[in-house]
Amino acid sequence: MTAAVHLVDDDDSFRKAVGRFLRTAGYRVLTYETAADLLAQLPLTVPGCVVLDVRLPGMSGPELQQCLIERGADVPIIFLTGHADIPVSVRTIKAGAEDFLIKPVEGKLLIEAIERAIASHRIDQGRSGEIAAVRALFEQLTPREREVFQLVVHGKLNKQIAHELDITERTVKAHRQSAMEKLKAHSLLEMVFAAENLGILSRSDRHAMLARSLKEEPSGTNGSG
Amino acid sequence: MTAAVHLVDDDDSFRKAVGRFLRTAGYRVLTYETAADLLAQLPLTVPGCVVLDVRLPGMSGPELQQCLIERGADVPIIFLTGHADIPVSVRTIKAGAEDFLIKPVEGKLLIEAIERAIASHRIDQGRSGEIAAVRALFEQLTPREREVFQLVVHGKLNKQIAHELDITERTVKAHRQSAMEKLKAHSLLEMVFAAENLGILSRSDRHAMLARSLKEEPSGTNGSG
DNA sequence: GGGCATATTGTCCGTCGAGCCAATATGCAA
DNA sequence: TTGCATATTGGCTCGACGGACAATATGCCC
Numbered sequence: 001m002t003a004a005v006h007l008v009d010d011d012d013s014f015r016k017a018v019g020r021f022l023r024t025a026g027y028r029v030l031t032y033e034t035a036a037d038l039l040a041q042l043p044l045t046v047p048g049c050v051v052l053d054v055r056l057p058g059m060s061g062p063e064l065q066q067c068l069i070e071r072g073a074d075v076p077i078i079f080l081t082g083h084a085d086i087p088v089s090v091r092t093i094k095a096g097a098e099d100f101l102i103k104p105v106e107g108k109l110l111i112e113a114i115e116r117a118i119a120s121h122r123i124d125q126g127r128s129g130e131i132a133a134v135r136a137l138f139e140q141l142t143p144r145e146r147e148v149f150q151l152v153v154h155g156k157l158n159k160q161i162a163h164e165l166d167i168t169e170r171t172v173k174a175h176r177q178s179a180m181e182k183l184k185a186h187s188l189l190e191m192v193f194a195a196e197n198l199g200i201l202s203r204s205d206r207h208a209m210l211a212r213s214l215k216e217e218p219s220g221t222n223g224s225g
Numbered sequence: 226m227t228a229a230v231h232l233v234d235d236d237d238s239f240r241k242a243v244g245r246f247l248r249t250a251g252y253r254v255l256t257y258e259t260a261a262d263l264l265a266q267l268p269l270t271v272p273g274c275v276v277l278d279v280r281l282p283g284m285s286g287p288e289l290q291q292c293l294i295e296r297g298a299d300v301p302i303i304f305l306t307g308h309a310d311i312p313v314s315v316r317t318i319k320a321g322a323e324d325f326l327i328k329p330v331e332g333k334l335l336i337e338a339i340e341r342a343i344a345s346h347r348i349d350q351g352r353s354g355e356i357a358a359v360r361a362l363f364e365q366l367t368p369r370e371r372e373v374f375q376l377v378v379h380g381k382l383n384k385q386i387a388h389e390l391d392i393t394e395r396t397v398k399a400h401r402q403s404a405m406e407k408l409k410a411h412s413l414l415e416m417v418f419a420a421e422n423l424g425i426l427s428r429s430d431r432h433a434m435l436a437r438s439l440k441e442e443p444s445g446t447n448g449s450g
Numbered sequence: 451g452g453g454c455a456t457a458t459t460g461t462c463c464g465t466c467g468a469g470c471c472a473a474t475a476t477g478c479a480a
Numbered sequence: 481t482t483g484c485a486t487a488t489t490g491g492c493t494c495g496a497c498g499g500a501c502a503a504t505a506t507g508c509c510c
Contacts, residue, residue, distance in 0.1 A: 086314045090325045093318045100315045155414040171488055189380040193431050206418050396458055
């Protein structure tokens with residue numbers, strides 16, 4: 001499948017030249033004169049990357065980058081500009097830009113950057129698709145089931161969960177099983193992996209868990225009991 | 226505790242001026258004239274960050290950065306230079322540099338960058354210490370125990386592990402329990418968290434696991450059986 | 451040969467969770 | 481009122497695992 005390159009630049013002749021070059025190289029190229037033009041096309045259905053000038057009429061390149069980040073459009077961005085300084089390049093790269101190239105750019109360099117960007121995008125797409133799938137399942141859980149699920153993936157036993165929520169162990173089992181069905185998980189392990197994809201198990205949670213076990217104290221004891 | 230700043234610059238007067246400024250700001254400052262001077266001091270026992278010029282006699286700043294990365298000295302690096310172009314700044318940032326500042330730098334900016342760097346370093350130190358602790362425990366496992374451990378944290382049942390290794394289920398239990406004792410883990414969950422810290426559970430492993438469960442097929446079936 | 455680590459296997463019992471049978475109460479919507 | 485979702489609780493069996501009681505075989509070092 002042909003990867004798409006979203007080219008944002010206010011210079012007509014530049015768009016035409018680079019567009020032609022990239023099409024010859026086998027890419028599908030969509031051009032935009034301003035940042036707003038690209039924003040109007042969101043969400044970008046065609047996978048690929050964005051090649052972006054820094055200085056644009058209206059919204060600047062870095063501003064567009066921030067905008068895309070805030071909207072969750074995790075498409076890789078390659079800056080390609082003639083008007084830039086080091087602070088700008090540093091900021092954009094730290095903000096996650098895939099690369100920062102300078103006009104005039106060597107064709108080979110641009111192609112390489114695009115290839116890297118597209119490769120990373122495919123990975124992101126795969127991951128985010130997975131996460132979305134799990135999240136969709138998670139949305140189906142009732143509030144009570146979510147509570148139980150949270151405690152389960154933190155390693156709590158049914159007994160302890162029952163105590164925390166002030167219900168019987170049997171009820172915990174019911175919610176737990178229901179949650180497992182809805183999440184299409186078949187084991188505790190899959191529950192945990194799902195939780196990690198949902199961001200429910202934060203780094204600090206695992207840190208606390210590790211710290212506990214390294215101290216070789218009984219792990220089941222949660223202070224709230 | 227006073228954080229340390231390792232300042233690498235071949236300009237004597239610059240080292241003195243910046244060193245004095247940073248000491249006044251409350252930092253412990255160690256200065257080096259060349260990259261080799263800093264490398265000679267590895268490993269850096271005092272926690273903190275490195276402030277590094279790009280153009281240095283002998284080994285350059287970016288070269289020193291690579292060197293530090295290869296040696297696993299994960300100390301945050303702030304580039305501070307007057308001779309730089311965008312490609313260099315992009316490369317170093319993508320290689321993980323904390324920041325890239327330009328001489329002459331505003332004192333406030335430098336301090337802020339150092340604070341960010343030190344903060345991130347503390348986090349890294351904490352994490353790597355934890356990982357080292359787990360790794361030390363893992364080293365104590367016998368080869369057989371490691372095999373079993375790997376399969377266990379991938380969600381395999383004792384039965385399946387027994388079949389894969391062509392031993393009885395009882396033997397798997399023995400190795401499993403032994404491994405749990407040595408790793409000071411008290412549950413499957415803690416085993417998994419330890420494995421994640423050891424890098425044994427790669428992203429692709431979890432991906433495969435997720436994919437399986439999302440397809441709602443029985444999870445236990447591993448093809449090798 | 452004796453001691454030690456490693457790998458192998460066995461039984462018995464208790465705990466925990468999965469799976470299936472069931473019921474009751476509340477609140478909301480058609 | 482009837483129907484549905486949600487939350488609650490009960491009993492029962494079964495599989496998986498942890499813990500404690502063991503034994504046997506191999507290979508290496510002193």
